Amino acid sequence: MKKIPLPAIERLSNIYGLLEKLEKSGIKTVSSTQIGKNINATNATVRKDISYLSMPNVAGRDYDIAKLKKYIGQDLKLFQPRKACLIGLGRIGTAILAYEGFKEEGFEIAAGFDVSLNKIEMIVSQVSLHLIHELESIIGSKGIEIGIICTPPEAAQDIANKLVRAKIKGIINCTTAMVSVPEEVIIRNIDYTGYLRIVSALISQKK
Amino acid sequence: MKKIPLPAIERLSNIYGLLEKLEKSGIKTVSSTQIGKNINATNATVRKDISYLSMPNVAGRDYDIAKLKKYIGQDLKLFQPRKACLIGLGRIGTAILAYEGFKEEGFEIAAGFDVSLNKIEMIVSQVSLHLIHELESIIGSKGIEIGIICTPPEAAQDIANKLVRAKIKGIINCTTAMVSVPEEVIIRNIDYTGYLRIVSALISQKK
Numbered sequence: 001m002k003k004i005p006l007p008a009i010e011r012l013s014n015i016y017g018l019l020e021k022l023e024k025s026g027i028k029t030v031s032s033t034q035i036g037k038n039i040n041a042t043n044a045t046v047r048k049d050i051s052y053l054s055m056p057n058v059a060g061r062d063y064d065i066a067k068l069k070k071y072i073g074q075d076l077k078l079f080q081p082r083k084a085c086l087i088g089l090g091r092i093g094t095a096i097l098a099y100e101g102f103k104e105e106g107f108e109i110a111a112g113f114d115v116s117l118n119k120i121e122m123i124v125s126q127v128s129l130h131l132i133h134e135l136e137s138i139i140g141s142k143g144i145e146i147g148i149i150c151t152p153p154e155a156a157q158d159i160a161n162k163l164v165r166a167k168i169k170g171i172i173n174c175t176t177a178m179v180s181v182p183e184e185v186i187i188r189n190i191d192y193t194g195y196l197r198i199v200s201a202l203i204s205q206k207k
Numbered sequence: 208m209k210k211i212p213l214p215a216i217e218r219l220s221n222i223y224g225l226l227e228k229l230e231k232s233g234i235k236t237v238s239s240t241q242i243g244k245n246i247n248a249t250n251a252t253v254r255k256d257i258s259y260l261s262m263p264n265v266a267g268r269d270y271d272i273a274k275l276k277k278y279i280g281q282d283l284k285l286f287q288p289r290k291a292c293l294i295g296l297g298r299i300g301t302a303i304l305a306y307e308g309f310k311e312e313g314f315e316i317a318a319g320f321d322v323s324l325n326k327i328e329m330i331v332s333q334v335s336l337h338l339i340h341e342l343e344s345i346i347g348s349k350g351i352e353i354g355i356i357c358t359p360p361e362a363a364q365d366i367a368n369k370l371v372r373a374k375i376k377g378i379i380n381c382t383t384a385m386v387s388v389p390e391e392v393i394i395r396n397i398d399y400t401g402y403l404r405i406v407s408a409l410i411s412q413k414k
Contacts, residue, residue: 007247009412013405017398021385040217077411078404091302096399098298101383107403146406169413170406172399176308178228186409188402191224192303192379195395196314197285198220199353199377202393204284205216206376 004052004075011049012072014039019069029062083110083144084172087159088151089119089129092174096148097125110142115155132162139166146170153177160187211259211282218256219279221246226276236269290317290351291379294366295358296326296336299381303355304332317349322362339369346373353377360384367394 004012018038022030032043032050039046050063055071058064073079084102086093089112097112112129114120120129130138138144147163149156149171156177163171163185170186173179181187211219225245229237239250239257246253257270262278265271280286291309293300296319304319319336321327327336337345345351354370356363356378363384370378370392377393380386388394 004412005249006409006412007249007252009408010247010405013408014401017401017404025385040214042212042214045214076408078408080407080411082403082407082410084403091298091305095298095302099383099399101400102403105400105404107400107407145410146403169410172402172406176306178232184413186406186413188406190397190399190402192306192397193308193312193314194221194224195379195397196289196291196309196353197224197312198217199379199393199395200287200289200314201216201220201283201285202213203289203352203376204287205211205213206391206393 008049008052009076011039011041011045012053012076013078015046015049016069016072016076016078019065019072023065023069028065030065030068031062035063079106081106081108082146083108083142084146084148085109085111085113085135085139085142085144086127086148086150087113087132087135087163088149088155089114089116089123090150090152093148093150094123094125096150096174097123097127109148110144111138113138132159135159135162136166139163139168144168146172148172148174149179150174211256215256215259216283218246218248218252219260219283220285222253222256223276223279223283223285226272226279230272230276235272237272237275238269242270286313288313288315289353290315290349291353291355292316292318292320292342292346292349292351293334293355293357294320294339294342294370295356295362296321296323296330297357297359300355300357301330301332303357303381304330304334316355317351318345320345339366342366342369343373346370346375351375353379355379355381356386357381 032046036043036046053071053075109127112127113132113135115132147168149159153175156175156179160179173189239253243250243253260278260282316334319334320339320342322339354375356366360382363382363386367386380396
């Protein structure tokens with residue numbers, strides 16, 4: 001298999017999520033144009049991205065959703081189970097903690113962390129909860145690969161540094177702070193203001 | 208000004224967010240390569256996107272952050288204040304309600320809605336809170352353009368239909384449900400599973 005460029009991997013991951021939703025709605029096939037509209041890319045880009053997969057070419061026809069999903073999942077290794085941990089058990093952190101849907105996607109929230117012993121004792125969860133100072137040892141012992149930062153923004157960089165020291169492979173930053181990590185660590189930011197900005201810019205363009 | 212393609216608008220919005228964070232860190236200039244790494248695009252794409260702006264060409268040099276930010280903001284009309292409303296006052300909804308950072312970006316959460324009168328009476332907020340049946344009248348009277356859906360997934364499509372009837376221009380769907388809206392309504396999904404998937408795929412590729 002060819003090495004897939006990083007932006008294509010990101011789009012293919014999004015295509016996978018879309019296919020899953022379409023499949024749940026009982027839809028069987030989808031065109032590159034429909035995919036493109038949903039993930040905000042041209043249909044040429046969608047076809048190019050799909051061409052990186054090990055799937056045999058289906059030029060000129062709609063994609064079979066189950067098949068395309070299988071190839072993306074295989075080639076991007078999405079079927080491999082992965083453990084994540086949550087740092088910061090405030091409103092967004094506990095909402096993520098309570099979310100049941102990760103498991104069917106192969107993701108397990110394997111631990112939660114907070115600075116407040118009170119919070120750790122009060123929150124009712126299936127997930128084991130710990131104080132921050134246990135972060136490094138638990139990431140190591142449980143084989144956790146991804147850290148989701150939901151702390152106040154002031155704490156985000158410090159937590160990211162701790163995660164990097166614990167040899168985390170990927171970080172999802174749900175705070176508004178800008179977080180720096182070494183080149184080898186994957187990082188993505190979930191930024192509500194960013195989404196408002198995109199929707200606003202698209203509204204303006206439509207007029 | 209040329210009409211900017213939609214994927215370029217989305218990337219330029221993300222570039223704006225990045226420039227803002229860099230500016231806050233005291234950084235003055237940035238290269239297209241650095242931008243590309245942060246928004247997950249090639250530097251050729253970044254330069255092409257920036258070429259759509261009304262900004263004079265600065266071939267071969269780093270971009271002045273303040274200047275680039277000004278042109279993106281102007282051309283994408285990001286400086287225009289906009290009102291949004293929140294539907295669903297659970298954990299994520301109330302976290303967004305309490306977030307102070309939207310205002311400095313020109314966004315105002317002008318109303319919150321829930322089905323539970325109890326919640327509306329219990330939640331302490333500067334934002335005026337209402338029962339769902341008031342959604343249409345309040346969107347109209349306050350000039351709200353964007354709806355942020357934070358309800359349980361089962362309710363998301365019904366709320367989206369109500370928002371569309373109220374002539375909303377854009378929707379941010381924070382639920383795991385797939386929501387359909389007419390062509391003229393902008394919609395973006397905030398999907399935590401999707402972010403986990405992207406980070407996982409990128410971790411796999413790195414190995």
